Amino acid sequence: AMIRVATQDAFSEAVASAKPGDQIVLADGTWQDFDALFQAEGTQEHPVQLTAETPGKVILSGQSSLRLAGNHLLVSGLVFKDGYTPRSEVISFRRDSEALANNTRVTNVVIDGYSNPDRTQRDLWVGLYGRNNTFDFNHLSGKLNAGPTLAVRLDTAASQENRHRIRHNYFGPRPVFGSNGGETLRIGTSHYSLTDSLTIVENNFFDRCSGEVEIISNKSGGNIFRGNTFYASRGTLTLRHGNGTLVENNLFDGAGAPYTGGVRVINARQTIRNNYFKDLTGNRFSGALVIMNGVPDSPINRYHQVVGAVIENNTFDGVAAIELGEGSDAERTATPVNSVFSRNLVVGADGGSPINLYDDMGGVAFSGNLSSAAPPAVIAGGFDLRQNLTPSGGAFLAMIDGAGASGTYGVAKDQTGVSWYPKASEASPFEGGRDIQLQPGTDVLFTALKTAEPGDHYTLAPGSYRESKIIQVDTPVTIASRGGDVAVLSFERSHLFVLTGNGSLALGGLVVSGDAAPDGSGNSFISTSSIRGSGNHILSLSHIRVQDFDVNRGFSVVSAAKGSFFDRIDVENSDFENISGAVFKLDEETDDYGIYNAEFLSIRDSHFKMIGGPIAAVYRGGRDESTFGPHVDVTGSSFETVANGDQPLMELYGIQKGSFTGNTVVGAKPIALTFTTGLPVFTSSGNTIDGATQDAFADIADERNR
Amino acid sequence: AMIRVATQDAFSEAVASAKPGDQIVLADGTWQDFDALFQAEGTQEHPVQLTAETPGKVILSGQSSLRLAGNHLLVSGLVFKDGYTPRSEVISFRRDSEALANNTRVTNVVIDGYSNPDRTQRDLWVGLYGRNNTFDFNHLSGKLNAGPTLAVRLDTAASQENRHRIRHNYFGPRPVFGSNGGETLRIGTSHYSLTDSLTIVENNFFDRCSGEVEIISNKSGGNIFRGNTFYASRGTLTLRHGNGTLVENNLFDGAGAPYTGGVRVINARQTIRNNYFKDLTGNRFSGALVIMNGVPDSPINRYHQVVGAVIENNTFDGVAAIELGEGSDAERTATPVNSVFSRNLVVGADGGSPINLYDDMGGVAFSGNLSSAAPPAVIAGGFDLRQNLTPSGGAFLAMIDGAGASGTYGVAKDQTGVSWYPKASEASPFEGGRDIQLQPGTDVLFTALKTAEPGDHYTLAPGSYRESKIIQVDTPVTIASRGGDVAVLSFERSHLFVLTGNGSLALGGLVVSGDAAPDGSGNSFISTSSIRGSGNHILSLSHIRVQDFDVNRGFSVVSAAKGSFFDRIDVENSDFENISGAVFKLDEETDDYGIYNAEFLSIRDSHFKMIGGPIAAVYRGGRDESTFGPHVDVTGSSFETVANGDQPLMELYGIQKGSFTGNTVVGAKPIALTFTTGLPVFTSSGNTIDGATQDAFADIADERNR
Numbered sequence A, B: 001a002m003i004r005v006a007t008q009d010a011f012s013e014a015v016a017s018a019k020p021g022d023q024i025v026l027a028d029g030t031w032q033d034f035d036a037l038f039q040a041e042g043t044q045e046h047p048v049q050l051t052a053e054t055p056g057k058v059i060l061s062g063q064s065s066l067r068l069a070g071n072h073l074l075v076s077g078l079v080f081k082d083g084y085t086p087r088s089e090v091i092s093f094r095r096d097s098e099a100l101a102n103n104t105r106v107t108n109v110v111i112d113g114y115s116n117p118d119r120t121q122r123d124l125w126v127g128l129y130g131r132n133n134t135f136d137f138n139h140l141s142g143k144l145n146a147g148p149t150l151a152v153r154l155d156t157a158a159s160q161e162n163r164h165r166i167r168h169n170y171f172g173p174r175p176v177f178g179s180n181g182g183e184t185l186r187i188g189t190s191h192y193s194l195t196d197s198l199t200i201v202e203n204n205f206f207d208r209c210s211g212e213v214e215i216i217s218n219k220s221g222g223n224i225f226r227g228n229t230f231y232a233s234r235g236t237l238t239l240r241h242g243n244g245t246l247v248e249n250n251l252f253d254g255a256g257a258p259y260t261g262g263v264r265v266i267n268a269r270q271t272i273r274n275n276y277f278k279d280l281t282g283n284r285f286s287g288a289l290v291i292m293n294g295v296p297d298s299p300i301n302r303y304h305q306v307v308g309a310v311i312e313n314n315t316f317d318g319v320a321a322i323e324l325g326e327g328s329d330a331e332r333t334a335t336p337v338n339s340v341f342s343r344n345l346v347v348g349a350d351g352g353s354p355i356n357l358y359d360d361m362g363g364v365a366f367s368g369n370l371s372s373a374a375p376p377a378v379i380a381g382g383f384d385l386r387q388n389l390t391p392s393g394g395a396f397l398a399m400i401d402g403a404g405a406s407g408t409y410g411v412a413k414d415q416t417g418v419s420w421y422p423k424a425s426e427a428s429p430f431e432g433g434r435d436i437q438l439q440p441g442t443d444v445l446f447t448a449l450k451t452a453e454p455g456d457h458y459t460l461a462p463g464s465y466r467e468s469k470i471i472q473v474d475t476p477v478t479i480a481s482r483g484g485d486v487a488v489l490s491f492e493r494s495h496l497f498v499l500t501g502n503g504s505l506a507l508g509g510l511v512v513s514g515d516a517a518p519d520g521s522g523n524s525f526i527s528t529s530s531i532r533g534s535g536n537h538i539l540s541l542s543h544i545r546v547q548d549f550d551v552n553r554g555f556s557v558v559s560a561a562k563g564s565f566f567d568r569i570d571v572e573n574s575d576f577e578n579i580s581g582a583v584f585k586l587d588e589e590t591d592d593y594g595i596y597n598a599e600f601l602s603i604r605d606s607h608f609k610m611i612g613g614p615i616a617a618v619y620r621g622g623r624d625e626s627t628f629g630p631h632v633d634v635t636g637s638s639f640e641t642v643a644n645g646d647q648p649l650m651e652l653y654g655i656q657k658g659s660f661t662g663n664t665v666v667g668a669k670p671i672a673l674t675f676t677t678g679l680p681v682f683t684s685s686g687n688t689i690d691g692a693t694q695d696a697f698a699d700i701a702d703e704r705n706r
């Protein structure tokens, strides 16, 4: 029977009496704080269904979640948004550890931006338990908080060898998380990784899934990844634990985006065939193909040796790096054995060979490959040179003489997810809004930004803008002086702007004075919120002058709250003078869990004078190798009397990449740089220190156990 | 005319057209987010009035504030509660720096608990600017966030020599703030302190105003403090800056509460006469009377020498300490000069003399004083002994032979504030609620605590309680096993309890297991919220067993969020085993602004075994001398394998008082103790370390510049 329900109580009653073939229909509208438990017994021919009156018109919001338990259930048409789960999962294929769902399908469901506002709070959007479940044609986009978007759990016998199918889903953008725990998909955990999952992941579209180094973390055996598209996604499909997985017919299209990679191979009997790797810029852990060294007699949570890998008939079209023996160090000494690398077509991005060897590849048989440039001599016998080959650009390379992939790869975006919910835009967050003119006065910005819409541009006529309240910015906006003139901002509270939610700021041509700020420590021009602020913020400062930030101690320009994250802070052509604290204070994550406050800090063509703290304090603790950042780049800038002249110019702890080039420094101590994990790179050149050319201007402490 | 207004727009219109003698009446009800500007011109005979339709029935809530500007205004009958000001003040005697209020009176107004939920956000509840204003018969209670409750500002010439009157107000409890910035009243700032304020503060009742070491921070000249009662208030009326202030006829009644003090004297021409100091327990900076040493040629924000002080006819009845030459060190070397200490009556609390000399008192003429015990010999000539005198207890001592105070002192509580709003209770926060019986099951506590009321007691029948959601505790509750039986709690999210608002917990007789907690770093049993959590939390753990907190790194029992504060954490007769992180993690305030996470941590008769981090990590940065805490006391407890045996048993940075007595330790490194400011005291005795008696079990680093 079809039972339409309009209240949570009615739903519970309908579930309690549901029989095979029944269809429980949720009434259109918003279901607030709906703690739904759908436990029932259907049959293969007559599942018990939970559907929407109109697909896409049934919204579960606030503190809602859905638990499934029983057999032969079918769920479709629901949308989770405007809230987050109070449980450890949004959709759970179990009631609790005692009642799982089997033979159950969830389809045509949307989970959009349903992230815990405290991004350090860990949850799953989908937890697959039980056996023989199908998750297909769903749309999962914009997870910002800790924990994989979807995870297959193998934690009891009843969830192992599960043969789940994860098909035709749209995985929308997952921005950089800024720590381990930003996977889009995880299958298993190290503890159960020698168990087979037998999950099939096919024809899904991964759109900018860039949470961390693992787009997918495969941690069980016998899985198949087939026909998926990975578009502009940082990191790799990582075969982290478990054996005997097949990766075929996938398209890895980096679109030239940074850190885009392909497949990272670890463990035994992994097969990588007929995949197309295109325009991937990543190297090292994020190469187009990465074969890791193992740890001899590895514990279950470290790196098992690559044994019996088959890498064949793949096309590498314009890739930056194929890394062989990656991770080789004092611990990871077990090189791959009994493996083959055959009939692959390799075209490097820049004319040279993308193949790098970090250890002995004697255990890999190279044969029948074609390459546009000579690979390292020791493996060159397995390659024929075709120096006329170049990256295909918009097109695809066909198989040549039996080398490379053929047939179709990946899936079109519109073949995934649902038709009735829009997929994520690629437009700049700072575009698409209104143009608004403002005149000088008191609380002008506070009043204007109360009704801000995404992409709004506020243009300030010259004059003085005095703000008596903190302005919460929860959407991307641009605030700039009218061309050629200058608006002067001052503020009476501890901060002028606090970024929350999706708040981002592009500021141009402004003077910012701290002279009206309160006489307390720890003021800043721009701060963030840890609780309301799950979003990935972007901050751009162009032609800004910041002055008189010295009423009390620790006055910063930008200070990140613990648990908040900036995708980027870009500073150019700006001046900073009389600042009592750290200019960019991004060091709140001191717990050494690998969390940090900003992915990129870029400063160029700017001037700093009379600064009480360091220019930048950046802290990324922990020893995991899960992130590409933080990055700090400083170029073409000048520094005069920083950190009172007796402390470091910058304090950079645990950053992964950095540069200091073409700068002029007077009266400051060298950058304090601490390497803690990963393969950090810091370059320094063209600097003038106290009148003399001095390229190296950093005290480097290397705490890595290498 | 009388103009009744019921909307914010109608109010603004009424103000715009107000004439002398007009009375604008706010309609009864709740005014949400009312950003009220009352700018008008009255006359002395015909002020412009802003009143409540019914006093106490007009509630300004949410993000409301009131600014006054003009002349001869009168405001009465309003209540601010359930919110906080978005500006830097709740009631401001100015519109902005250009328009001040003069000859204006605010009376019969209540501000109750109107604290910014982020306690580090600084504001004033009342900012007095202009001249000749009266603030009387108001009720200000429960400020929790940074910044003085009421401040007189002298920042422009138009606000100096202001002759304000602050009379008959009820200043309700101001709990420990946990940093500088918790003053109840401040007059002036160091910058303008050589200017006269000429403010009169009389007949006010200070009820448990214990925010920091300064109940009142007097920072200007020519003020009068007369006839006030200070009841059970920590700290002192501090004559911090400025000269020529009179303190007379006040009652300082400590009621035996910790750290209660009287008057601290600094600067020139201060007069302290005819005050009654009763049952005050404080010493050093918080003595009944404290005469500070000065800094020669002091900068304006340090300590000016005491010159020409007159201390006469005061009664000290059962006080712990009169500190003379306090603060004497390498910097503060200027002893008081040209001063008199005459006809005072001194009765120590414990039979001995409360008078301590820290430097040469040759510049103070002692004469005609009476004392119950012999003072230090060098000043004994100025005292007659009356060894029969003892503390008066409930009564008052009369003047004896011309020594001591006479007449009346202080003010009765009911002569202050308003009659129509209740003053603060002295009952325990854990009493007065319901008794509720709970049975084992899933999410039983989550469901029960959703409707918790202050003082509720939840009694748990034996069995297993499994919680799948985080429980927010915003009111004081007790949760205990039924006598003799044991309830076992486990939880599936990163925390079981998060204390917010006024949340406090008393837990008894429970077993808490971490075995269901998520596999992520940084879990804890009890945490706090920095944004929603402005309250002073109390936590009591009695007969608790905590086990299996080791699923991942950094699993704590209690972890304080940055910006949150515990009044007390009391632990007794409890066991902790297999904990991967710090047991009590109270070290989030690393900015060195003098903020910290807990005032008291007390552990007794408890057992700790297999602990990955330290037992306690406590951090109090900064170099200010504004706080009495943190305190850490550990007694009668045992420790086996703490911090993996290779890191300190406790990491205590910047604590003010501590003890480690009668404990047994096996397999742990000594306590890491860092003294940074103040006059820290740490005692250690009766301990057995690895089988041997060893009293000292701390590595002490003293970073003070003494």
Ligand SMILES: [Ca+2]
Residues within 6 Å of the ligand: A180, A181, A182, A183, A212, A213, A214, A217, A626
């Ligand atoms: Ca990972």
Ligand SMILES: [Ca+2]
Residues within 6 Å of the ligand: B180, B181, B182, B183, B212, B213, B214, B217, B626
């Ligand atoms: Ca103070």
